Amino acid sequence: MLEILKNRLKQGHRTLKFPKETPKLAERYRGRPIIDAAKCAADCSACAESCPTGALQMHPPRIDLGACLFCPACSSACESGALRFGQDHRLATRTREELLVDGGEAKLAAALDEKLRKLFGRSLKLRQVSAGGCNACEADLNVLGINVFDLFRFGIQFVASPRHADGVVITGPVSANMRQALIDTVQATPQPRVVIAVGACAISGGPYAGSPEVLGIPPEIKVDLFLPGCPPHPLTLLDGLLRLLGRIEDEGRISSSST
Amino acid sequence: MSAETATFETGDVLARGRVRWLECQSSVEAIKRLVHGLPAGPVSVRAEKLQPRRIAVALTEGWRGEVAHVALTNAEGGLAAYKIIDPSFHNWFGLAFAMRGNQISDFPLCNKSFNLSYCGHDL
Ligand code: SF4
Ligand code: SF4
Numbered sequence: 001m002l003e004i005l006k007n008r009l010k011q012g013h014r015t016l017k018f019p020k021e022t023p024k025l026a027e028r029y030r031g032r033p034i035i036d037a038a039k040c041a042a043d044c045s046a047c048a049e050s051c052p053t054g055a056l057q058m059h060p061p062r063i064d065l066g067a068c069l070f071c072p073a074c075s076s077a078c079e080s081g082a083l084r085f086g087q088d089h090r091l092a093t094r095t096r097e098e099l100l101v102d103g104g105e106a107k108l109a110a111a112l113d114e115k116l117r118k119l120f121g122r123s124l125k126l127r128q129v130s131a132g133g134c135n136a137c138e139a140d141l142n143v144l145g146i147n148v149f150d151l152f153r154f155g156i157q158f159v160a161s162p163r164h165a166d167g168v169v170i171t172g173p174v175s176a177n178m179r180q181a182l183i184d185t186v187q188a189t190p191q192p193r194v195v196i197a198v199g200a201c202a203i204s205g206g207p208y209a210g211s212p213e214v215l216g217i218p219p220e221i222k223v224d225l226f227l228p229g230c231p232p233h234p235l236t237l238l239d240g241l242l243r244l245l246g247r248i249e250d251e252g253r254i255s256s257s258s259t
Numbered sequence: 260m261s262a263e264t265a266t267f268e269t270g271d272v273l274a275r276g277r278v279r280w281l282e283c284q285s286s287v288e289a290i291k292r293l294v295h296g297l298p299a300g301p302v303s304v305r306a307e308k309l310q311p312r313r314i315a316v317a318l319t320e321g322w323r324g325e326v327a328h329v330a331l332t333n334a335e336g337g338l339a340a341y342k343i344i345d346p347s348f349h350n351w352f353g354l355a356f357a358m359r360g361n362q363i364s365d366f367p368l369c370n371k372s373f374n375l376s377y378c379g380h381d382l
Pocket of ligand 2: 136229
C-alpha cells in the first residue's frame with residue numbers, strides 16, 4: 001500500500017493539458033503530409049506506384065487522407081523531397097472531399113450547428129460499432145479513456161447501447177456480415193444523432209477496399225465527422241471530437257508550411 | 260527459440276494476471292535475446308508474383324498470442340482469399356467456460372482479465 005502511494009506521488013499526474021497545450025509527439029510520428037508540388041518531377045510517379053491503397057493522385061501530387069495508411073511507402077519512394085509527413089495531428093474533416101490534401105491551405109472540421117452544440121456540447125454519449133476493423137482503431141479509441149487523454153472530462157463517453165447514445169462511431173470497412181448490424185445500431189440511436197467514421201477502413205475501405213466482402217458505410221448513413229489514419233493517433237481523435245463540439249476555438253485552417 | 264510457458268494453478272482472475280506478468284517478463288527476455296541476433300538485409304521487400312493455386316499458412320506472434328494467417332491464390336496468382344484468426348477467436352470459448360456459475364457482476368472483471376478482441380469475429 002505504502003509502495004503504491006509512494007509510486008503515485010513519484011509519478012505525479014499524467015493528464016494532458018490538451019487542448020490548451022499540445023504535447024510534443026514522437027519524432028517518428030507521421031501526421032499531416034507536407035506536399036511541395038513545385039519539387040515534384042513531371043515524369044515521376046514513384047510515390048503513386050508505391051501506394052498500397054491508391055490514395056495518391058498525381059500531377060500535382062495529392063493524398064486522399066481517407067484512404068491513406070500513413071505507411072509511408074510514398075515518401076520513401078519520393079527522391080525529390082516533394083512529399084513527407086509532418087507532425088500535425090489535426091486531420092479531422094466534416095466532408096469526405098476535404099480529406100484530399102494537396103499541400104495548400106486546409107480546412108479543419110467545423111463545429112456542429114448551434115442547436116446540436118447545445119444538446120451535445122457538454123455531454124456526448126457514443127456507441128462504437130467495430131464493423132470488421134483490425135482492432136487498432138478500436139484500441140486507439142479505447143485509449144482515450146485513460147488518464148492521459150481523459151476523454152470523460154469533456155463529457156464524452158462510450159456507452160453500451162445505442163439507446164443510450166447521441167451518436168455512433170464506426171470503425172472497420174463494414175464487412176458483409178456487419179452491414180445490417182451497423183444499420184440497426186444507427187437506426188436505434190435516437191435523433192438527432194451524429195455519425196463519426198474513424199480510420200481509413202471506415203472512410204474508404206482502407207487496405208480492404210475492393211474485396212467482395214467489404215461493403216463500406218451504406219450511403220443512407222450520413223457521416224458527420226471523418227477521422228483519418230490507420231489507426232488515427234488518439235490526439236487526432238480527440239482534436240476532431242472537440243472541434244465537432246466547438247470546444248477548440250481557433251481559425252480552423254492550416255497552411256502547408258505548418259509541420 | 261525457446262521460451263518458458265507461463266502457467267499458474269488457480270485458474271481465476273489473479274491467475275490470469277500472474278500469467279500475463281510472467282509472459283511480459285519472458286517476452287522482455289526474448290526480445291533482448293533476439294535483438295542481438297537480427298539477420299542482415301532490408302526491413303521490408305516488395306512481394307514477388309505469387310504462385311497460382313497455392314495455399315500458404317503462417318503463424319506469427321501477436322500481443323495476445325498466436326495469430327494464424329492463411330492465403331489462397333487463384334489460377335492467375337492473385338489472392339483468392341485471405342483469413343486471419345487471432346487467439347481471441349479460440350479464447351472466447353474459454354471465457355464462456357470460466358463464467359459458468361458466476362454472478363453477472365463478476366462478468367466485467369472476468370472479461371477484462373481475458374482481454375480478448377471483439378474484432379474479427381463477425382466477418
Ligand atoms: S503513406 Fe498513404 S499515400 Fe503514402 S503510400 Fe502509404 S497509403 Fe499511400
Ligand atoms: S483503418 Fe487501419 S487501423 Fe483502423 S481498422 Fe482499418 S486497418 Fe485497422
